[in-house]
Amino acid sequence: MLSISPSRPRTLVQATLLVLLSLAACGRGTKSNADGDGTGPRGAAQATIPAEIWTEFNGTLAMEAVKQQVALGPRPAGSPALAQAREKIIASLSACGWTPEAQTFQADTPYGPVPMTNLIARFSAKKGQAPDLTSQKALVASHYDTKKFTTISFVGANDGASSTGALLELARVLAKDPALAAKIELVFFDGEEAVQQFTERDGLYGSRYYASHLRESGRNTQFKFGILWDMIGDKDLTVTLPLDSPKELTQGVLGSADALQARQFFRIFDRPMLDDHVPLNQIAKIPTLDVIDFEYNAWHTADDTLEQLSPASLQTIGAVTLHYLSSTLR
Numbered sequence: 001m002l003s004i005s006p007s008r009p010r011t012l013v014q015a016t017l018l019v020l021l022s023l024a025a026c027g028r029g030t031k032s033n034a035d036g037d038g039t040g041p042r043g044a045a046q047a048t049i050p051a052e053i054w055t056e057f058n059g060t061l062a063m064e065a066v067k068q069q070v071a072l073g074p075r076p077a078g079s080p081a082l083a084q085a086r087e088k089i090i091a092s093l094s095a096c097g098w099t100p101e102a103q104t105f106q107a108d109t110p111y112g113p114v115p116m117t118n119l120i121a122r123f124s125a126k127k128g129q130a131p132d133l134t135s136q137k138a139l140v141a142s143h144y145d146t147k148k149f150t151t152i153s154f155v156g157a158n159d160g161a162s163s164t165g166a167l168l169e170l171a172r173v174l175a176k177d178p179a180l181a182a183k184i185e186l187v188f189f190d191g192e193e194a195v196q197q198f199t200e201r202d203g204l205y206g207s208r209y210y211a212s213h214l215r216e217s218g219r220n221t222q223f224k225f226g227i228l229w230d231m232i233g234d235k236d237l238t239v240t241l242p243l244d245s246p247k248e249l250t251q252g253v254l255g256s257a258d259a260l261q262a263r264q265f266f267r268i269f270d271r272p273m274l275d276d277h278v279p280l281n282q283i284a285k286i287p288t289l290d291v292i293d294f295e296y297n298a299w300h301t302a303d304d305t306l307e308q309l310s311p312a313s314l315q316t317i318g319a320v321t322l323h324y325l326s327s328t329l330r
C-alpha cells in the first residue's frame with residue numbers, strides 16, 4: 001500500500017494515454033496538425049491524404065469495434081443494451097470528426113410500439129463547420145440491432161456487430177480524406193430484425209423509416225448509390241450478392257474486388273434477399289447493393305460468436321468498399 005502513486009498524476013497519465021490512443025485510432029492527429037498549425041492554407045492538409053485510402057482500412061481495429069458491440073450482450077431493438085451500443089457508436093463517430101444524428105421513431109411491431117433509433121453520420125469538408133446536407137452522394141449502411149430470442153443468448157457477432165464495427169473503422173479511415181468523407185452518409189439502422197418473422201410489416205423497421213423520410217425530404221435524389229453491409233465477418237468469407245442487385249453497381253464493386261485480388265470472395269447468389277437494401281432501392285430509389293455473406297451456418301443461432309469471425313474478412317470488405325468509393329466519388 002505504501003507504493004501507491006498519488007491519484008492525480010496517475011489519472012493525468014491515463015487521460016493523456018487515452019487521448020493519444022483516440023488520436024491514433026482516428027487519424028485526426030495528422031489532419032488537425034496540418035489544419036491547425038497556421039503555417040499554410042488548408043491545401044497543406046491535402047498532402048497527408050492517402051492516395052490509396054483503401055490500404056488504410058485495418059481489420060484488427062474493425063474487430064476491436066466488433067468486440068465492443070458483442071461485449072454488450074444481446075442487443076434487440078428497444079433494449080438498454082442497444083442504447084449502450086448506440087452510445088458507443090456515437091462516441092466513436094464523434095471522436096473521428098463525424099456529426100452523428102439520432103433519428104428516433106416508434107415502430108409498429110406485432111408486439112406493439114417499440115422505440116427505435118437510426119444513427120446517421122455526416123462529415124464536413126470544412127473543419128469547424130456543420131456538414132452540408134447536400135454534399136452526400138453515397139450511402140454506406142449496416143444494422144446494429146440483434147435478433148431477439150427468448151430461448152438462447154444471441155449476441156450477433158456476425159449478424160449485427162461485424163458490419164457495425166467495420167462501419168466505425170470505415171468512418172475512422174474516411175476522416176483522413178475530408179472531401180471524400182463529406183460525400184458519404186453512414187447509416188446504422190435499428191430494427192432490421194423481425195420481432196417475430198420477416199413479413200412486409202415485420203423487420204427492416206429502421207431502413208423503411210429512413211428511406212421514407214429521405215424520400216419525403218427530397219434528399220434521396222442526391223444519392224448515386226448505396227452499399228449495405230450485413231454479416232461480413234465470417235472467417236470463411238463468401239459474399240453472396242443477391243440475384244436482383246443493381247447491375248452497374250454490382251459490376252463496379254466486383255471491379256474493385258478484382259483490382260484488390262479479392263474477386264474470389266464474391267459471387268452472385270441464386271435468389272434475391274430481404275434486407276435493408278430493399279427499402280433503399282424501392283422506397284428511396286437509390287440503387288443499393290447488399291454486401292452479405294449468407295453462407296453462414298451460425299446464422300440466427302447461439303453460435304454466432306466472435307470465434308466465427310476474422311479480421312481479414314472485415315479488412316477485405318472494408319478495402320473493396322473503400323476502393324469503390326474512392327474510384328467513383330473522388
Ligand SMILES: [Zn+2]
Pocket residue numbers: 147159193300
Ligand atoms: Zn439477422
